[in-house]
Structure formats: structure tokens, C-alpha cells
Amino acid sequence: MSFVTVAAASLPSVPLDFEGNRDRILESIRIAKEKGARLRTGPELEIPGYGCLDHHLEGDTFLHSWEVLAEIISDPVCKDMLIDLGLGVRHRNVRYNCRVLCTYRQIFFIRPKQSLANDGLYREMRHFTAWAKPRTVEDYYLEQIIKDVTGQKKVPIGDAILSTEDTAVGCETCEELFTPRYVSKASTILGSEPTWTACYYSPRSMSLPPTGAFRTWRGEIILNSSASHAELRKLRTRLDLISNSTRKLGGVYCYSNASGVDGEARMMYDASSMVLINGKVMAQSSQFTLKPVDVITATIDIEEVRSFRSSISRNVQAAAQPEFPRIECDIRLSRPADDFYFSDLKPSRQIELKILDPMEEMYMAEAVYLWQYLTRANAGGYFLALSGGLDSCSVATFVFGMARLVLESINAGEKTTLDDLRRVTGEPEFTPKTPQEILGRLLHTCYMGTKNSSTDTRSRAQRLAQKIGAYHSDTNIDETVDAMESIVDQALNFKPKYQVEGGSVAENLAKQNIQARNRMVYSYALAQLSTTSRGLPRAGSSLLLLRGYLTKYDASSGDLAPLGSISKSDAKSFLGWAGEKWDLPILKEFLGAIPTAELLPLSAGVQSDEEEMGLSYDQLSAFGKLRKVEKLGPWSAYLRLLGDWKDLPPRETAELTKRFFRFYAMNRHKATTITPSIHLSAYNPDDNRHDLRPFLYKIWWPYQFSKIDKHVKSLEERSEQEKKH
Structure with missing residues (x-):
């Protein structure tokens, strides 16, 4: 032997x-x-x-x-x-x-x-x-x-x-x-x-x-x-x-x-x-x-x-x-x-491979990612605009998971983790007993409401922050938005209106984006001043965390994006898992809420993100995987979905396909400003690194869409003939 x-x-x-x-x-x-x-x-x-x-x-x-x-x-x-x-x-x-x-x-x-x-x-x-x-x-x-x-x-x-x-x-x-x-x-x-x-x-x-x-x-x-x-x-x-x-x-x-x-x-x-x-x-x-x-x-x-x-x-x-x-x-x-x-060694015995459950895998990956990013950047903590919606809730839960893993590591005797925590917080004697104690120092959440915000989202944001121990601010940015619109009026002698008030599509979009982009400026100001204003031992800028659904130079302009390539369905599954494992029943409220940016007047009713996009998140995920992972263009994606979505008429599948690729081409430029995000799936939104296709297209895809239209027409004609016989 x-x-x-x-x-x-x-x-x-x-x-x-x-x-x-x-x-x-x-x-x-x-x-x-x-x-x-x-x-x-x-x-x-x-x-x-x-x-x-x-x-x-x-x-x-x-x-x-x-x-x-x-x-x-x-x-x-x-x-x-x-x-x-x-x-x-x-x-x-x-x-x-x-x-x-x-x-x-x-x-x-x-x-x-x-x-x-x-x-x-x-x-x-x-x-x-x-x-x-x-x-x-x-x-x-x-x-x-x-x-x-x-x-x-x-x-x-x-x-x-x-x-x-x-x-x-x-x-x-x-x-x-x-x-x-x-x-x-x-x-x-x-x-x-x-x-x-x-x-x-x-x-x-x-x-x-x-x-x-x-x-x-x-x-x-x-x-x-x-x-x-x-x-x-x-x-x-x-x-x-x-x-x-x-x-x-x-x-x-x-x-x-x-x-x-x-x-x-x-x-x-x-x-x-x-x-x-x-x-x-x-x-x-x-x-x-x-x-x-x-x-x-x-x-x-x-x-x-x-x-x-x-x-x-x-x-x-x-x-x-x-x-x-x-x-x-x-x-x-x-x-x-x-x-x-005569040595202390023993022959090794066969063991079973340990494969983490995907939700635990997501938790551990995000926790290590957030902690190592924070400690290497030597920042004062994290700042998150907590909207009361699912995306920002997911990010807040990831940070809570980070605090849990840090505490677990410290309790296991890992001195490096404790030393890093004390260095980041500026408290040389700090030894946490709960993850909430860690987040009270390292996470500042803020609800940035306007006259278009609902009491439901405000309440959810506040209660979630309280449950995970984050330092929370509840503010209103209407004055900032009004001031910006006043400056626009001075320059253009023009006051935009929402569509519900008789404005055009362009006016409606501009008024929404003024709110979104002001939140970005406000977020950076709070992130830089948070630790100083609170009198924490180590004053330093906090890193700005991003959510998912974004306006260019709003949520696309933070320091890092923990959601990264995680799909909406996986994010929902994770919140369900974390709510049960970590005793956070409030997460069920976020899962049941309608996803909406709350940028339109309440008189316009609640318009979900999916209604605004004209595509469900499941459909978006399907198109995204076909385009990015399987490298299919409009024509091949349409043919694939004809088989996958047999419950839809061919014309509806064609219209959804054309809508996706048209808006993909129109908004492709947004990927040039995407914040670094963790890569956890082959479907990655970070096109600066992961997908080097062009940013400038003819958005109507004339050849491809024409081919799809002809195919739909031929299918409909064939269907009519079969009905007659």
C-alpha cells in the first residue's frame, strides 16, 4: 500500500x-x-x-x-x-x-x-x-x-x-x-x-x-x-x-x-x-x-x-x-x-457531493459578494432607495443575508471577518450579537416618496427596514421635482403634462423620468453624507445599491447591482425562501404587491410595470434567454415560441416578438451605462462585458419583421382552409 x-x-x-x-x-x-x-x-x-x-x-x-x-x-x-x-x-x-x-x-x-x-x-x-x-x-x-x-x-x-x-x-x-x-x-x-x-x-x-x-x-x-x-x-x-x-x-x-x-x-x-x-x-x-x-x-x-x-x-x-x-x-x-x-493520518472515506439548493446558493453568493465588495472598497456601508417594491426588497434582503453570514463567520471564530467588520465600522471593540446590529451601522435605506406614491409602498418599506435593522429615512422629493420642472419651464416656456391630464406620450415619459433621475441625485447625496450625519465613528461615503427596473441615469447609475442577472422568477423564489427560513413574514407582502414604478398620478390608476411594457416578466425572461443565451434573432425566436406558446394565436406571438425586439433595439443604449452586477446566470444584462452585439439598430427590423408577418399570414390562411374542410 x-x-x-x-x-x-x-x-x-x-x-x-x-x-x-x-x-x-x-x-x-x-x-x-x-x-x-x-x-x-x-x-x-x-x-x-x-x-x-x-x-x-x-x-x-x-x-x-x-x-x-x-x-x-x-x-x-x-x-x-x-x-x-x-x-x-x-x-x-x-x-x-x-x-x-x-x-x-x-x-x-x-x-x-x-x-x-x-x-x-x-x-x-x-x-x-x-x-x-x-x-x-x-x-x-x-x-x-x-x-x-x-x-x-x-x-x-x-x-x-x-x-x-x-x-x-x-x-x-x-x-x-x-x-x-x-x-x-x-x-x-x-x-x-x-x-x-x-x-x-x-x-x-x-x-x-x-x-x-x-x-x-x-x-x-x-x-x-x-x-x-x-x-x-x-x-x-x-x-x-x-x-x-x-x-x-x-x-x-x-x-x-x-x-x-x-x-x-x-x-x-x-x-x-x-x-x-x-x-x-x-x-x-x-x-x-x-x-x-x-x-x-x-x-x-x-x-x-x-x-x-x-x-x-x-x-x-x-x-x-x-x-x-x-x-x-x-x-x-x-x-x-x-x-x-504510526502517523495521525487516516485513509479518507468516500463522501457525498454537496450541492446547495439554488436559493441557498443565491443567498451565499450574494452575501460573500456584498461583504467582499464592501471590505475591499473600504466604504462606510451601503445605501439603498427602498421603494416598497419587489426589486429593492430583494436587494435589502440580500444585504440582510450578508449580515447573517458575517455574524455566522464571527461566531465560528473567523478573526479576519471580525477585524474587517471593526475596520469598516470604525469600532475596534464592536462584537455583534444579531445581524440587525450590523445593518444598523452598515445599511441606510430611504423611501423617496412623491405625490404619486402610495401609503402601501411607504408602509412596506418602513416595516421591512425596521425588521432587518437598517437605519431608515422617510422623505418626500416633490419640492425637488417641482423645482426641476420650473427650470425646464424657464428654458422652454413649456409645462409638460401627464397623459391622464391631456399631455403627450413624450410629456408623460419626461415627467416620470424627472422624478426617477432626481432620486438618483438625491441618493448619491444621502449616501455620501449618511455616516457623517449620524455621527458614526467612521465617517465615509456609502456605496449606492441598485434595484432592477430602471431609467437611464436613475437606478442604472449606482455603485453595484446585487440583482444582476437574477431573473424575476428567481428573485420571487428567493424572497419566499428567505421569508420562511429567516422568519421574515413581511416578505409575503412584497410578493403579493403589483410591480409599479409609482411615477404616474394616482388618478391614472395603478399601472403595473408589465402593463407599461406590454410584456409579462415571464415573457421577458423567455425572450432574454432566447436572444442572449441561445443567440436567436427575431425570426428564430418567433419560430421557437410558436411551439412553446401554442396556447397563443400565431399573430399574438408574432406581435410579442416584434414588440420585444423593437424595444430591445430602442433601449439597447442603456446597457452602455449599466452598473457592475454579479453574474449568477448565463442571462446577464451587463452588455459591456457579456454581450458585444451592437447598440445601434434599425429598430423596426424591416427584413426580419416582414418575414414574420408573411409567415403569420400563411398560417392564418392555412388555418382558415382547414376549418372549411
Whole structure:
């Protein structure tokens, strides 16, 4: 028997925080070593931070990364450990996203990433080049600062396996787990390692795991260093890919993922690092956590891999594969059975994968996002215009969830969380007993009423703020609105009227937007002065939180948008879940309320947002997913919905389709001013980053709409003919 203890670290990916990243990496190595591990892997690009974006183009980023790596491997904690670190490397004037496998004062091998993420939120090809030479290694001439530490002049770089004294270690990096590979006929049939000649796709290849692991399964231990973002209901896909790979081909898979908010405040890395052997999960870290360093370990018997692989029908094909380059490493990772018997280590046992309920997943993601944003920005708190509607209620509930998680972390003994709370509040002795105590200092809500506001929304806002402990203001902005309209009158000699009072559509819209945009100006003033006016120990500007339904330069102009890509249906489900779990029965009132901006006179009656838009929120979600996620234009979306919405007449489906795409084209420019928002679904409103289609269209889509109209007419004519017969 040959027991190996491996460790996977989940660390925040903080761009350019070289000192902080170094300290967290060293702490993770210390923890791993204390737990008996001799191999430690960490997240992708963990030294500079994955989310450096165009800083990856700067020479300083590479220089400082090597300086930090030199400091790490100079620390005696690295003795007798195989350490896997991530940083950018320039080789022959080409930038590569690399893994450095090293130990105390020695580098064994540099392994570049071979498949780059370049879709959705990712732009890796802008910053790096994929290694394009399979089964090839070259000489990398080391920087002087590394030479001074290691005494080495050069090390291998490329596609290879690391051979220790007792096993073999291979690497994948994030996207390689998800990227399909060409596979040979032999490997398609029996799951052996593919050759790189006469390769093709065949239907049977789909039964095998579509990962880069094919090329590294000569290694018995596979390391995957990742920076994979969170999406609701996505984690199962990732975990299934890993477990299925090891179940089919055998091996130990040590997966390490980043945690926390990225540098753009758009993505959340959701950790869930894990260790598997032959398809069985042996260890898994939390999906979301406030811990700055989270390390899991597993102790496994390498003989299990050898026995598993020798018992499956792959041996003839595996024996026929050409040799894979190997780099020699003079470290022994395993402990013999006798030594293992006298250690404190125990063999790890199989565990069940932990997949959070989507509502709990939303709660944890939002809580970590809001807390890390606040502490990194070093702001005085959050400010939210609480309208009494569902969107602002959802945001307030997210902040309450943040306070709950902060309190839970403090009660669990996490000193970093308590230190951050005391720093942000300016109270060095503050130790909260309830989440309400935290929000009384960190959240200022304000109801900004006008003559068009109802008593229902005012009451709901006030009672919700009281229940969650927020500092609340109840104000009226009619004077500001009247003053603005007076200035408009001076300039134009014209007083706009609502439609209900005889005004035009343009006048009606202008009067509504004057209210909305004045709320934005007022919100910023209150956010900047809130902590000072209340005499809090640490006076500083609060961050302005946004709601959902928005006017350009109203709710689109805050500091961050917690609702982000969360759909209306998911937001409603979350409020129902939180109301029950957190004893907040008032949330039911928000779920039952009609969504309305309350910008029209009460004499006009209550007009819901859906009535104003001419589309329900469910219909909007359907169109949004078809347009953005499935990349369908007006014609294809119409055809899809003919089948999905068979209860509607074709003409009504066509009119809804044309209405959506017409207003999408008219309002596309609003996406240029969208506030950074958390990405929790593939349907993301942040078009500056996630969707690079144009902002200027012919809004009537003449060719596409004409094609739809002709199709509707033909369907109606056919329907009439069938009725006659």
C-alpha cells in the first residue's frame, strides 16, 4: 500500500495584491503540511490574481509574479512538499498562463495552459496564448531572481508529466476540463489515452468525458488549477465532469478553485475544491465562504488507482501509446504502510457531493459578494432607495443575508471577518450579537416618496427596514421635482403634462423620468453624507445599491447591482425562501404587491410595470434567454415560441416578438451605462462585458419583421382552409 495525502486550496483571486496573495498561499501550504499533505495545489493564476485582465499585458505583472514565487519557495515551509503555483510566464516573447511545479528552492517544471477560455465573461486569448505543441518540452531560461534562489539556469516548459520517486503527476488547467478533444478510434472504443494522428470525432466519443484529461492519464495524480465562476445550478455540471472522468479512466483528481469576488466585481468564484479517486469524492470544500484561506486534504492509496486501471479494458491500447515526456522529481509523495500506521493520518472515506439548493446558493453568493465588495472598497456601508417594491426588497434582503453570514463567520471564530467588520465600522471593540446590529451601522435605506406614491409602498418599506435593522429615512422629493420642472419651464416656456391630464406620450415619459433621475441625485447625496450625519465613528461615503427596473441615469447609475442577472422568477423564489427560513413574514407582502414604478398620478390608476411594457416578466425572461443565451434573432425566436406558446394565436406571438425586439433595439443604449452586477446566470444584462452585439439598430427590423408577418399570414390562411374542410 502507498498512501498519499494531497491538498487543494481555495483562495480569493485578488488582482495585483501580490503581498496578500503571497501570504495566503504560504498560509495554505502551512495548513496543508500540518494536515500531513506532501502535495499542494491552488487556484489558477493565484500569484498575480486571475482577474488582472489587461494587467496581464504588463511586464510588471510578470516581474512581480516571479519575485513573489521566489519568496514562496525560499520559505522553509515548502521543504519536502510538491507545490503547484499559478502565474503568467513569458517564453520566447509569448505569454502563457502557467503552472509551476516546485519545492523548497527548486523548480521542476513549467506547464502552460493548452485550452483558453474565450467566451461569455472570459477573454483569455486577449492576454495569453495556448500551448500548441503537444507532448513537447523546451528549455525555459529562468529570471535572475529565481536563479539566485534555486541555482538553476533553466527548467523544462511544455506538455509533460512529472515523475516523482513513487508516482506520476499530470496537470489540467480550468478550461481544459470543459474543452472537447479529438480522440483516436482506439481511445473512443476503450477509453485509453489518444494518439495525435488519425484523430476524429465519432458519436461514441460522446460517451467519454469531454476533457483534456485524456492526455494526462499516464499520470496517477491529476491536478486541476481553476478560476471557475459561479452560476446558479452550474456546480453539478462541473462536479459531474470531474467524477465521470475519474470513474471512466481511474486516477486521483485534485481540483482547486478560486473563491470570492473577481477584480471587476462581476464574477464570483465559488470554490468547491475537491479530491476524487476513481470517480469517488473523498473531500470537498465549501462552495462559498468568508475564510481567506480554505484547505481540504485527502489521504488515498495510490494502489487503488493501479488496481482500478489494470482491471479495465484499456491495457493493450494504453501500451501502444507513444511515450509522454516525463520530468524527473526527487520527491517522494507517499508514506509506506508502516510509517502510515504510526502517523495521525487516516485513509479518507468516500463522501457525498454537496450541492446547495439554488436559493441557498443565491443567498451565499450574494452575501460573500456584498461583504467582499464592501471590505475591499473600504466604504462606510451601503445605501439603498427602498421603494416598497419587489426589486429593492430583494436587494435589502440580500444585504440582510450578508449580515447573517458575517455574524455566522464571527461566531465560528473567523478573526479576519471580525477585524474587517471593526475596520469598516470604525469600532475596534464592536462584537455583534444579531445581524440587525450590523445593518444598523452598515445599511441606510430611504423611501423617496412623491405625490404619486402610495401609503402601501411607504408602509412596506418602513416595516421591512425596521425588521432587518437598517437605519431608515422617510422623505418626500416633490419640492425637488417641482423645482426641476420650473427650470425646464424657464428654458422652454413649456409645462409638460401627464397623459391622464391631456399631455403627450413624450410629456408623460419626461415627467416620470424627472422624478426617477432626481432620486438618483438625491441618493448619491444621502449616501455620501449618511455616516457623517449620524455621527458614526467612521465617517465615509456609502456605496449606492441598485434595484432592477430602471431609467437611464436613475437606478442604472449606482455603485453595484446585487440583482444582476437574477431573473424575476428567481428573485420571487428567493424572497419566499428567505421569508420562511429567516422568519421574515413581511416578505409575503412584497410578493403579493403589483410591480409599479409609482411615477404616474394616482388618478391614472395603478399601472403595473408589465402593463407599461406590454410584456409579462415571464415573457421577458423567455425572450432574454432566447436572444442572449441561445443567440436567436427575431425570426428564430418567433419560430421557437410558436411551439412553446401554442396556447397563443400565431399573430399574438408574432406581435410579442416584434414588440420585444423593437424595444430591445430602442433601449439597447442603456446597457452602455449599466452598473457592475454579479453574474449568477448565463442571462446577464451587463452588455459591456457579456454581450458585444451592437447598440445601434434599425429598430423596426424591416427584413426580419416582414418575414414574420408573411409567415403569420400563411398560417392564418392555412388555418382558415382547414376549418372549411
